[in-house]
Amino acid sequence: MQKDTIKIGISACLAGEKVRFDSGHKKSNFCMEELAKHVEYKMYCPEVAVGLPIPRPTIRQVRTADTIKVCRPDGTGDVGPQLTEYGKKIATEQAGHLSGFVFCAKSPSCGMERVKIYNEAGTGNTSEGIGFFAEQIMKHNPLLPCEENGRLNDVHLRENFVMRVYTLHNWQQLVKEPVTVHRLTQFHAQYKYLLMAHNYQAYRDLGNLLGTFVGDDVNALADEYILGLMNALRRPASRKNNSNTLMHLQGYFKRDLSKIEKEEMRDAIDEYRQGLVPLYVPLTLLKHHLKVHPNEYLSKQIYFNPYPNELKLRYGL
Structure with missing residues (x-):
């Protein structure tokens, strides 16, 4: 569609x-x-x-x-x-x-x-x-x-606003067709690491909400889910949370990367954590490894591309 x-x-x-x-x-x-x-x-x-x-x-x-x-x-x-x-x-x-x-x-x-x-x-x-x-x-x-x-004018608030705009728009496209638990779960899977970077507790709670759902009122479930998601994304992601998320993502390549490549990846994340480089540096490296070592699940993660790269919103984060 x-x-x-x-x-x-x-x-x-x-x-x-x-x-x-x-x-x-x-x-x-x-x-x-x-x-x-x-x-x-x-x-x-x-x-x-x-x-x-x-x-x-x-x-x-x-x-x-x-x-x-x-x-x-x-x-x-x-x-x-x-x-x-x-x-x-x-x-x-x-x-x-x-x-x-x-x-x-x-x-x-x-x-x-x-x-x-x-x-x-x-x-x-x-x-x-x-x-x-x-x-x-x-x-x-x-x-x-x-x-x-x-x-x-604040780079963090600007990035956060645009990210939430694109998130809500994606949701609005989803609910144009009848919502099912399966479709909600697929949507949530794409937002797993973006949620983790912004609010780890909400990431767990929303996953549990979908995973334990029993009943017929899927629309009520959808309303509860999207309200929780949008509220969780309101606060800009911290360097600490982004760094932890990047480490989780790095784990998918532990069998594919050489010792030197792993060290390079860890160094990029540590330098970002310390404020020495912006977020796009370790992200770019992760995207490179994803191209070399394709992973269908990771390729669908909104965290990598929450909005058009042309906006350059992560250059100052």
């Missing part, structure tokens, strides 16, 4: 659209110059969508008693309810169609976290808010990988 194009939601200003309050944009070079070669974007500007003009007065979150408004600095023009409803609408319409979302940081509509909430007098604020639109997208799509433009 041919895979569909990966679709990612994005704040329109990050795509270069001049929709900000000042008629400007905040184009993300990574999203639009690099990742755009591999995905298709669906652009959203919730503020324009609820009727605000371009240009427009700035809006911000303001706490009034027990409620939070999204309004002008003088307290007028609250569009909080409209932003919430628009967020619910898009979240419902795009459920299962989007494989990720990139939000504009600090925005009262699109910020994922640390959005400023001002007091009524405008004399102080706290950075504890969530954008009204972003909150609905995340609330109604708990599996959806979401990230902010600023955080994507």
Whole structure:
């Protein structure tokens, strides 16, 4: 079955659209110059969508008693309810169609976290808010990988976001056809070492979940599995966990490699563990041995190629 194009939601200003309050944009070079070669974007500007003009007065979150408004600095023009409803609408319409979302940081509509909430007098604020639109997208799509433009400058968070996008997309392709325990087990087998690198306990728990399943409600099993998988992958893999995973993978070649080749492999993993070389160095060596000594099980491991190599995401890890 041919895979569909990966679709990612994005704040329109990050795509270069001049929709900000000042008629400007905040184009993300990574999203639009690099990742755009591999995905298709669906652009959203919730503020324009609820009727605000371009240009427009700035809006911000303001706490009034027990409620939070999204309004002008003088307290007028609250569009909080409209932003919430628009967020619910898009979240419902795009459920299962989007494989990720990139939000504009600090925005009262699109910020994922640390959005400023001002007091009524405008004399102080706290950075504890969530954008009204972003909150609905995340609330109604708990599996959806979401990230902010600023955080994507961090090489570990960038790699982790893209990896989760591709993981969810692979899952979305799987569930287009009726799910069976066998198909779930095959899917899990491909993710074994990626899971091991991110969360060893989840790797064991999810394997046990599938291996001990008894009953007829396979769809409920699938829902529990993918929620566990996506949650387990949220934290970037540590050098220690990656190193342990690489050692496990090296074990498959113990009968094929010469003494010198084994030492070379161990040295590459140790140098990565110590932070002397990036992850792609021992990975490249392992891929070389896999080509020379083919192994059908290993060749299917997502850990080796979780996303297109052209993105060069592991060069800085």
